[in-house]
Amino acid sequence: MIKTIASAVLTALLLTTAAHTQTPHFQPAPPLEQGHSHNDYWRPHPLFDALQLGFKSVEADVFLVDSTMQVGHERAALHPTKTLQSLYLDPLRQLNGQLYTKPAELWLYVDFKNDGEATYAQLHKVLSRYRNMLSTPQQPRAGGVRVILTGGYPRQRILADPNRLVFLDGQLTDLQAGLAANIPTVNGNWKKTFRWDGVGKMPAAEATRLRQLNDQAVRTGQKVRFWDLPASTVAQRQAVWQELLRYPALLVGADELVELKQVIDKQR
Template sequence: MLRRALGVLVAAGAVLLTALPATAAGGAEPLPRAHAHNDYEHERPLLDALDHGFTSVEADIYLVDGELRVGHDPEDLRPGRTLQSLYLEPLALRVRQGYGHVFPGSRRQLQLLVDIKNTGAATYTKLDKVLGAYRRMLTTYHKGKVKPGAVTVVISGDRPRELMAAQERRYAFYDGRMSDLGKGNPSLIPLISDNWTNHFTWRGDGEMPAAERDKLRQIVATAHRDGQRVRFWATPDTAGPAREAVWRELIAADVDHINTDDLAGLQQFLREHDTRRAEAA
């Protein structure tokens, strides 16, 4: 009888662990700076990133036949492979299982960067309706006030600024560019993103020029003063000393999101950086 009871308990424990999100079952702790660029190209979209502790993921969407299909190019799109099926539904389940949080035991938000690839206004209008069904887990805007949620959706790509700015209630926010820096308005534009190569010549070889280092830190300081976060895309992403040199400078400047397609590589780099910092303290 005792052996049978123990077997039942072990089986129940296995079921519970299977049902729990990765972090609740002993997975990776959240990494505040880790951003999964083109996340949907991984074997398990969203889930691989979360298992590596990423707190920001990026999905490209097209409006096709009434669906918000996820993919990099039109030829990649498949019926049913949608923002809901790959991201919103798994996140809603995870938030329910995590008692209101994406990362159980942590209040760290997840940023879902949605890059609109076609028909900006029409795609956003459809997206707005879809997000309304998930509003309980989302950071929302209403009449000038922002209410934090477990997931913050930020719209990039072909984003209809005037349409979004005119909304009394929003379930998503606008991804700004360097031209928006210093103009405030974090309730619409909480994030400033731009192409690294448009603003910096340094690619990680040798020392970063002092003038470019100062420029980077001034960009971050200005954004943070205005309550905004900073992300650069097109930074070096081939494993090696150059990539690590750029990542070190981004961290030193307090850039909020580091872009990569290499989940394991950035996870290892950030863990080792945190370990070295703790040992030096």
């Protein structure tokens, strides 16, 4: 009886894993320039749910565990089958550059969650096996995958690496001329930068600050991504999205991809 129950549980786990990692039917969509899939790995079909809507930017949190790049928000959620390769790199290689209805880069954010030095060393080994699909600092590739590191990465080591295959996500202070080739995007905590929470009209001074950040990013050739956006209600988060979408250099991160796409489509 116990063996039967154990066998049934194991079978269920294997089926669940298979269902999670199975490549779904995929039809390329027109690329969305400003959409960013926050915590993309939480979705029923990581990567594909975002691509199906045209999102050009997805984010995966990565822990280095025994030389494997496991994807998850925290250690308790990790599983050996859910790796950067299985959820992202292998499916992307299978798609062979056919990601959108026209050539466009996918930005794959890899958020380092532990041991930056060791994680970078292992990531470089892994990415070397996918070099032909990557858009790198040395070799841009139309329709390629641009890997952008965020989180606890070893900045100076990476910038000093002449063979690096990745780009970096900087801070707002990195919004500077001459940095876009290595640091194409910067990020900031919304709630530490602005007080407006999506209720009522954005204060004039803060609206000016947001416009200035966009204008500066346009001049430097970079993108700006804010996180911890107000999201207590649908109305609040959509008000913030609508304000961000006014400015082409701002990426808009969301958990609610279909909802964000609807807002984007209305503002086109």
